[in-house]
Amino acid sequence: KAPPTLKERIPFVSNTIQYLTDCGTFLDRVSETFKTTNTNIVKFYLAGTPAYIVAGTANVQRMLRTVDSLDGNFLNLLLMDKFWGMSHSEIDKFAQDHSGRGKTALPGTEGTPPEQRIWHSHDQLYVEFLSKHKYIDALADSFYRLFNERLDRQSKDEWQTVEVFRFLQTAMTESAIISLFGSQIVDLNPDIIEAYYAFDRIANKLAWGFPKFVQPKNVAARERLHDMSKRHIDSAWKNFDWDGPDADSVWEPHFGSRLSRETAKWFRERGFSSYAAAGHTLSTLFGLNGNTVPITTWALITITRDPVLLQAVREEAESTYVVDPATGVRRIDPQKLVSLPLLQSIYIEMMRMHVSFNITRRATQQVVIDGYVIPKGAIVQTCAQIAHFEEDVWGVEGHPASEFWAYRHVKVADVVDEKTGEVVGQKKQFAMKGRPSSFFPFGGGHVMCPGRHFAKQEIMLAIAIIVTKFDIEFVEWTELDGTRRERQAEDDRRYAGFVAISPDGDMRIRWKRRW
Numbered sequence: 001k002a003p004p005t006l007k008e009r010i011p012f013v014s015n016t017i018q019y020l021t022d023c024g025t026f027l028d029r030v031s032e033t034f035k036t037t038n039t040n041i042v043k044f045y046l047a048g049t050p051a052y053i054v055a056g057t058a059n060v061q062r063m064l065r066t067v068d069s070l071d072g073n074f075l076n077l078l079l080m081d082k083f084w085g086m087s088h089s090e091i092d093k094f095a096q097d098h099s100g101r102g103k104t105a106l107p108g109t110e111g112t113p114p115e116q117r118i119w120h121s122h123d124q125l126y127v128e129f130l131s132k133h134k135y136i137d138a139l140a141d142s143f144y145r146l147f148n149e150r151l152d153r154q155s156k157d158e159w160q161t162v163e164v165f166r167f168l169q170t171a172m173t174e175s176a177i178i179s180l181f182g183s184q185i186v187d188l189n190p191d192i193i194e195a196y197y198a199f200d201r202i203a204n205k206l207a208w209g210f211p212k213f214v215q216p217k218n219v220a221a222r223e224r225l226h227d228m229s230k231r232h233i234d235s236a237w238k239n240f241d242w243d244g245p246d247a248d249s250v251w252e253p254h255f256g257s258r259l260s261r262e263t264a265k266w267f268r269e270r271g272f273s274s275y276a277a278a279g280h281t282l283s284t285l286f287g288l289n290g291n292t293v294p295i296t297t298w299a300l301i302t303i304t305r306d307p308v309l310l311q312a313v314r315e316e317a318e319s320t321y322v323v324d325p326a327t328g329v330r331r332i333d334p335q336k337l338v339s340l341p342l343l344q345s346i347y348i349e350m351m352r353m354h355v356s357f358n359i360t361r362r363a364t365q366q367v368v369i370d371g372y373v374i375p376k377g378a379i380v381q382t383c384a385q386i387a388h389f390e391e392d393v394w395g396v397e398g399h400p401a402s403e404f405w406a407y408r409h410v411k412v413a414d415v416v417d418e419k420t421g422e423v424v425g426q427k428k429q430f431a432m433k434g435r436p437s438s439f440f441p442f443g444g445g446h447v448m449c450p451g452r453h454f455a456k457q458e459i460m461l462a463i464a465i466i467v468t469k470f471d472i473e474f475v476e477w478t479e480l481d482g483t484r485r486e487r488q489a490e491d492d493r494r495y496a497g498f499v500a501i502s503p504d505g506d507m508r509i510r511w512k513r514r515w
């Protein structure tokens, strides 16, 4: 059987151009084709390569579980060239390793020597230093302290106006970068935030877009940030004492977190250049900020527009403050925070509605999905922007999937007395409305965002700190340059298909510190 094809005016050309330049509209057309053809698979050509977009729980599960014949490293290899700036021989070290990321080598590659299992050992950096409590807590602690410091510079006596997105782009980004990469990266590169956002705006085009020679300005934006990352790596290698007391510390100023330090070492020990290591930093900067800042912005915009919701979130967040017995200082308990029902529900809604990521695999052999044969070499994708809005998965009476609803993932449960078995009250609980196979802002299967645990803490901390620390009022909508506009902020669809979608405008608020 041949699946329905996505119509195009100029065969092999029009769909590719729209995918590369306006992925949001492209995905709307894919959704429409699913509806009109009553199928869950659509074929098109992406730069001459057959590509299939699949939807529906069963197809998504099949796609994510078919690890041996649908290769998830394909996107990373693309980014190594377009983002990391690695040489072909360096990329080959990854490309030649077909043994997979898991502990056990994939069937047929069992004899791969450990030192050539490059995907697996690279992945172990994340397993060890971005997933274990000790390191996530250290990152979250550092972010908490640095972000609070920046907010404490705001006035307690007078109302001040700020634009939400613009403010977070500085305060959150700087706090997250210092937490992961140390303070030296910012000291050495005072313009790094500005350089990062110049890159962030064009990253999508560089990854999927036209050849580098037709976008020299975009390449220059990448190189500027790459140079800054390289300056940082070189300086860290020169100044860090590997035999000193900080060798195993969770944070020090040169490399920053243990993840950053061990990653630099990993690259050097395997013979990669400092340029490649700097490219890896650049790519991680994108993972670190490209999603968390827009998602937090959307959350604050959404909460601020609704004073009743703002008050409910504030009360919930205030319940997580504890007094640190060691210092006597009042602070948020992050473990309490990440289990709050309303705030978690809002976090999930923001990720559901504003992350538009196309999970991408390449078929290394023929596979069958939904009864259709997908040939070797084809690209297979499934799209968060489609799955996250499926009405039968997410819709609730009065609250269609297309709309934000703060309480979509909250349920009210009975509180039962353990001794008597009697119902003694009710409490709110977080309960995800949809299934995991319909929700994949972090990617899926064996290729998933390794920063997801920290991301959740960072986003929820940033929201909770702001709503508890400030009285906030909406003033007006603005363009991104700060000029006034009538229209509220909407998704900037240039980011679609690749990452969390930034707002196309900003919200000016006035705020005053409450303490």
Ligand code: HEM
Binding pocket: 075, 076, 283, 284, 287, 288, 289, 291, 292, 295, 355, 357, 359, 360, 441, 442, 443, 444, 447, 448, 449, 450, 451, 452, 454, 455, 500
């Ligand atoms: C809302 C927040 C975030 C979202 C929605 C997000 C989403 C994603 C997605 C969709 C991928 C690609 C997965 C794939 O290839 O299929 C990814 C990869 C990655 N993310 Fe995140 N991310 C977030 C936050 C973070 C944070 C805070 C970090 C911190 C370091 C991070 C680090 C990374 C890295 C290093 C990769 C590449 C992993 C690899 O080598 O395969 N992300 N992220």
